[in-house]
Amino acid sequence: MRSKTMDARLELTLDEMKDLGYKVVDTVVNHTANQGSKLPVSLASREEMDHMFLEEAPEYPSDVNQVLDFVTENVLEKSSIVSHPKFYSFVPGPSNYISVMADTLATGYNIFSGGWTTSPAAAELEIVTVGWLQKIFGFPVKKGGGIFTSGGSMANLTAIATARRVMCEEDFSKAIIYLSDQAHSSNIKAIRILGFRKEQIRIIPTDMEFKFAINKLKNAIARDRIEGYQPFCLIATAGTTNTGTVDPLTQLAGICKKEKIWFHIDGAYGAAAILSEQGKKLLKGIEKADSLTVDPHKWFYQPYESGCLLVRNSKWLKNTFTEKPEYLRDVEGNTSEINFYDHGVQLTRRFRALKFYMSVKSFGLAAFRKAITYNIQLAEQVESLLRESEHWEIISPATLAVINFRYNPIVQKLNETQLDNLNQYISKKIMLSKEAVLMTTVLNGQIVLRMCLINPRTTMEDIKSTLELCRQFAMEKYPD
Ligand SMILES: Cc1ncc(COP(=O)(O)O)c(C=O)c1O
Structure with missing residues (x-):
């Protein structure tokens, strides 16, 4: 029996915890094993959903087993299945069971993956797994850096913020950013969030194969220079959302080098294909990026949320995102011990590296x-x-x-x-x-x-x- 004291401490008894835990695992396992025989689509109107769920926050308790049954039946089983074999749209989320369990562990232990001091092993695993990705993509492993994010959108935002800091420092009033008409909308969103004006964005048309039209890009850069603007960043796509097209990365890298423009590649969709022979050929030049978005919750088969940004030089992230408030002075640590809150937007962060680590260790890259x-x-x-x-x-x-x-x-x-x-x-x-x-x-x-x-x-x-x-x-x- 649960006592009033336990309620006040938001605790369950040992048996209650086990009972709930086993039921949750059974529910997930049943779903994982049988999802292919379910229908992948769930549709409902707002009225239907309001009718099902709308209520005042309950002041008094309910039996957690009943709550779990209600949630399983009406929430989990009434959601479209993005990992279903016949879910062909957007970018599906095939996921994998090992990472699901890893996420459960990360949440169960409620690991704070922000600072070294609170969780050195979690920080180390992020350093190690980001290092694996750097090696896979041909980035400089020692000097390079990176960070796990909530997804591709956040990785792109982090990249553009970093590019702006490194290339423009404080004044970005004349800075111009280039991307193709096939670039993912998250990039435009990021550019707007960062406070660029509409006139600072150049959307370059694509050619017949949906690739960056190189001549049009060169003309745009030349025109901008004549008009006194500062071309500072180019976003190429390695696997466009619409067609899977890879922009001409080597050529674009050459242009960026010559023009001293930051070369960001949004590989949220396609970058993972580098693990295949065919993908490796298509993605040639990806190793030349200054920053690269990869999105493990897409084609690295991770469950949501898991994005990642890689950069050629880890100092770029540190110089962009470090703040030193007095309440964190005791946990600054030494320079080799990375505080990931200094490398990105979030202070409090989930332990995202764990699922990547456990799934790659257990299945193997092969x-x-x-x-x-x-x-x-x-x-x-x-x-x-x-x-x-x-x-x-x-x-x-x-x-x-x-x-x-x-x-x-x-x-x-x-x-x-x-x-x-x-x-x-x-x-x-x-x-x-x-x-x-x-x-x-x-x-x-x-x-x-x-x-x-x-x-x-x-x-x-x-x-x-x-x-x-x-x-x-x-x-x-x-x-x-
Ligand atoms: C090329 C590309 N970039 C960025 C994103 C955004 O990623 P996320 O949905 O993980 O934020 C997507 C999503 O489909 C994408 O295909």
């Missing part, structure tokens, strides 16, 4: 290489399959496991508006069927279906059954 290679090859096989059919048109070929296509039956001779409506219709019907998540994007003004195939548990059979469903919905509109 398993990650195999999974990523499988993903890339699967997308290529899907491309071949679609090309064989007279109903499908490839809009952007399989690149780093992303493929864009549309339903376009040759015999029907549909016009562009009809094709847009048809493919939007297919995507919507798929969603409503709850069988798969296959959303659209817009490429060159056309509405297309986009598949991002980074789940190592997605099979060709999954894809064939989804395409068959697409075809059935298409036939409702345009029977053969």
Whole structure:
């Protein structure tokens, strides 16, 4: 029996803790093992959700088992499954069970991953795992640095803040930043958060392959110099969200070096592909970045939240983010002992390095290489399959496991508006069927279906059954 004293201390008895803990683990294990046979989509209106959950904060206790059952049934089981084999949209989150358990441990021990003094081993594991990533990406391991963040958005924000500090110091009124029209929206968000004006942002068009148009970039830089601006940062993308395209990294690195511009690469989506032979070729030049965003909660198969920023020189982070308030003077430590609160935005930080450490140690990098290679090859096989059919048109070929296509039956001779409506219709019907998540994007003004195939548990059979469903919905509109 729980006593009043225990309540006041927010404690459970030993048996209650175990009971709750085992139930939680059972719930997660059941979900993990059976998710493939569930429907990946959950849809609900705000009214329905309000009806289910809206209440005043309860003053008095409820049985935690009942609360857990309610949450499992109505929250967890009513969320779309981003790690489902048929969740093809946005960037899926395939995750892995070892990291889920690692996150549980990190939370269970409530590790403060901000300063060395409070958790030297946690700081050391972040140094070690960031070092692994630096080696993987060809960054200078000794001099270089990095930090785990909540995700790619925060890594990009941290990168641009660092670039601004190093390149502009206090005055950034004339500073100009360059990115392509395919760069991820988190970069623009970061630029705005950092207080740059609209006139300081140059969005450079991409070429036919959705890559940075080099000549247009060179012209823009030249014009800005003539007009007295300070070109200070270029953001390239290694694996665009739309098409998986990698910008011409080596060429861009050359331009940045010559023009003394900070070279940031947003590899949140695609950088992890360096672990495969094919990805390694495509990502040549990534090692030349001044800063690189990688996002382990995408293609390094980590659960949310896990992003990472790597930089060529760890001092850049330290010089950008260090503050020395009097209440932290006792824990400053010596210079080799990194306080990660001095290398990024957050003071109090979760222990994100643990899941990366435990999953890489337990599976080994070779398993990650195999999974990523499988993903890339699967997308290529899907491309071949679609090309064989007279109903499908490839809009952007399989690149780093992303493929864009549309339903376009040759015999029907549909016009562009009809094709847009048809493919939007297919995507919507798929969603409503709850069988798969296959959303659209817009490429060159056309509405297309986009598949991002980074789940190592997605099979060709999954894809064939989804395409068959697409075809059935298409036939409702345009029977053969
Ligand atoms: C290229 C790219 N950059 C940045 C982000 C943002 O990352 P996050 O959602 O982890 O904040 C994404 C997300 O899809 C992305 O694809």
